[in-house]
Amino acid sequence: MDQENPALMRYSASRRVARTIFIGSAPKLEAATKGIDDSRIKLGCAQPGETVATFGDALRRLTDQTTYLYQDARRYWYSTQPVVTRLAQDRAAQQPDDDVLEEIRRRLKAEARTRGDFARVYACIPHGEIADEDETRLVIVDPAEPHTSKNQDSAAIRAAAECLNNRGTSPRLMRNTLVFMAADRARIEDLKKAVRDYIAWKSIERDSESRRARPESAFCAAIAIP
Numbered sequence: 001m002d003q004e005n006p007a008l009m010r011y012s013a014s015r016r017v018a019r020t021i022f023i024g025s026a027p028k029l030e031a032a033t034k035g036i037d038d039s040r041i042k043l044g045c046a047q048p049g050e051t052v053a054t055f056g057d058a059l060r061r062l063t064d065q066t067t068y069l070y071q072d073a074r075r076y077w078y079s080t081q082p083v084v085t086r087l088a089q090d091r092a093a094q095q096p097d098d099d100v101l102e103e104i105r106r107r108l109k110a111e112a113r114t115r116g117d118f119a120r121v122y123a124c125i126p127h128g129e130i131a132d133e134d135e136t137r138l139v140i141v142d143p144a145e146p147h148t149s150k151n152q153d154s155a156a157i158r159a160a161a162e163c164l165n166n167r168g169t170s171p172r173l174m175r176n177t178l179v180f181m182a183a184d185r186a187r188i189e190d191l192k193k194a195v196r197d198y199i200a201w202k203s204i205e206r207d208s209e210s211r212r213a214r215p216e217s218a219f220c221a222a223i224a225i226p
Helices: 006-011 013-028 038-045 052-065 084-094 097-111 155-165 185-211 215-224
Strands: 069-072 075-078 120-123 137-140 178-181
Touching (some): 013 038, 038 075, 052 069, 084 185, 155 178
Parallel strands (some): 120 137, 137 178
16 A cells, blocks of 8 residues: 555555554454554654654555454454455455346346336346237336437447337337337446445345354444345
């Protein structure tokens, strides 16, 4: 971390902060009040003539980026178990795109059971499974085929055109009875990120139940799952 920031590198600030937390908090790991106060961390790092704020910056960066550094208000300590929020971030980043899209499809299909004013709602299915009928129906285009505003050749437009023209290997006759809804390409990545976070927290919740995780991990997982 020091290598990435000249201001931190000047004092080896991140290394000194990490060392101070380790030495200052390790003897109190199982104490009622864990950790070392941030003011004592700075006191343990800074030498005469050095800028104290630099060590505060290093502390904030360590808190955001390290896996085993815990924080409670102004107190900091290391644990042998990963910080649950950092663990969730790592797991979310590792989620394959196919798994994320499949979770979105699953939810869309569940929502498709509510028809509203449509005779039927189809979600993320092949055009061969969409009946050729004279009733108005809604077709939710697969999230892997989003639409881009003002783009007449977007993936969603192509998917809709294929569905309008064909039902499987046969030409479609009742073309005017279908209404299409597609994801906005400008927002689909936001949705994918939210789904990745959901899958990650869900896996942590399962782990906390099966492995009897530490109380703070189980609590954080419980409040994060919608």
